[in-house]
Amino acid sequence: xxxxxxxxxxxxxxxxxxxxxxxxxxxxxxxxxxxxxxxxxxxxxxxxxxxxxxxxxxxxxxxxxxxxxxxxxxxxxxxxxxxxxxxxxxxxxxxxxxxxxxxxxxxxxxxxxxxxxxxxxxxxxxxxxxxxxxxxxxxxxxxxxxxxxxxxxxxxxxxxxxxxxxxxxxxxxxxxxxxxxxxxxxxxxxxxxxxxxx
Amino acid sequence: xxxxxxxxxxxxxxxxxxxxxxxxxxxxxxxxxxxxxxxxxxxxxxxxxxxxxxxxxxxxxxxxxxxxxxxxxxxxxxxxxxxxxxxxxxxxxxxxxxxxxxxxxxxxxxxxxxxxxxxxxxxxxxxxxxxxxxxxxxxxxxxxxxxxxxxxxxxxxxxxxxxxxxxxxxxxxxxxxxxxxxxxxxxxxxxxxxxxxxxxxxxxxxxxxxxxxxxxx
Numbered sequence: 316x317x318x319x320x321x322x323x324x325x326x327x328x329x330x331x332x333x334x335x336x337x338x339x340x341x342x343x344x345x346x347x348x349x350x351x352x353x354x355x356x357x358x359x360x361x362x363x364x365x366x367x368x369x370x371x372x373x374x375x376x377x378x379x380x381x382x383x384x385x386x387x388x389x390x391x392x393x394x395x396x397x398x399x400x401x402x403x404x405x406x407x408x409x410x411x412x413x414x415x416x417x418x419x420x421x422x423x424x425x426x427x428x429x430x431x432x433x434x435x436x437x438x439x440x441x442x443x444x445x446x447x448x449x450x451x452x453x454x455x456x457x458x459x460x461x462x463x464x465x466x467x468x469x470x471x472x473x474x475x476x477x478x479x480x481x482x483x484x485x486x487x488x489x490x491x492x493x494x495x496x497x498x499x500x501x502x503x504x505x506x507x508x509x510x511x512x513x
Numbered sequence: 514x515x516x517x518x519x520x521x522x523x524x525x526x527x528x529x530x531x532x533x534x535x536x537x538x539x540x541x542x543x544x545x546x547x548x549x550x551x552x553x554x555x556x557x558x559x560x561x562x563x564x565x566x567x568x569x570x571x572x573x574x575x576x577x578x579x580x581x582x583x584x585x586x587x588x589x590x591x592x593x594x595x596x597x598x599x600x601x602x603x604x605x606x607x608x609x610x611x612x613x614x615x616x617x618x619x620x621x622x623x624x625x626x627x628x629x630x631x632x633x634x635x636x637x638x639x640x641x642x643x644x645x646x647x648x649x650x651x652x653x654x655x656x657x658x659x660x661x662x663x664x665x666x667x668x669x670x671x672x673x674x675x676x677x678x679x680x681x682x683x684x685x686x687x688x689x690x691x692x693x694x695x696x697x698x699x700x701x702x703x704x705x706x707x708x709x710x711x712x713x714x715x716x717x718x719x720x721x722x723x724x725x726x727x728x729x730x
Binding site for chain 2: 321324325327328329331332334352355356359360362363364365366367368369370371372373374375376379380382383384386387390391392
């Protein structure tokens, strides 16, 4: 059996896949020994198959495996995420409740606040001079534009005003209220940090 | 006819079967181990078809999720890797069809070229060491050449020569006859050889741009 170049080209892919009958294979082998052009086509095609078949041809984007695993995790173990989310929410709730308790405990030695929306006055220096009005619920810094009933004002120290149930004005006493909140957070963080270090 | 053996893709089939059974029995952790050898290949199959990094990554993720959900339906009649790649190929082709449907131009189904393919270049190739692939520009050049093929040729070549699927598996995955697979594969291989032969002979370092219909080397 003898084959020409065109026949070889049409069978070269099958030849490389081992998918030609023995007679054709033998004829092609003979042809490759005699024909440099077909030999070049054969070697080139073999190179193509080898190079493209190598796993190094696969370039995946940076972080691909990690993102894939995370996506799978969301489906395969949704409860893990749910549990994690629940833990975060629960921790936040405990923290918020604790802040509230600390804030509440810091005003234990005061009179009942005159307003249910009252802010703790724990951050206000107790000897600071403030003004209150008989009908009002808040104590203010002198000159605060939010003072009501200006005709019946009296001046007292902040500690006294707190004992009488007055609470700080959230506008003019803002900086003390922020300090109050930060202190409450610090009080909470302190024992936690100690716990971590032990 | 079986797929050619490649040291890159040898997996312990007994272990793979065990992992599949574990996942099917509810040990979901085993799924990560099961798919690990194929993550990159699934991405590569999706990328070769869509030619878009973001799409390929999304398809790879979707493929693995579908495989997890449908693993109970997997029967050992086919290789797990083939089953996985087939899911990815279907997803990628579907995405391509949707993208084309959105285009204003009417979609024309690509047809097989008529007549036999005649090699255009007879440059004498020396054997190309696989270390050549360590060079990024070589990998890019190969990817560029592959992307320049028509879809019907590229899909067959990707499944057969890059994913190491058999002729029959490739035919099944693409829904075409084995005869069509062989015809398209021959043309794809020869076209790639024509595009790459002289460059792989050593002139890539000086002329790297591949323009349609011309050779950069």
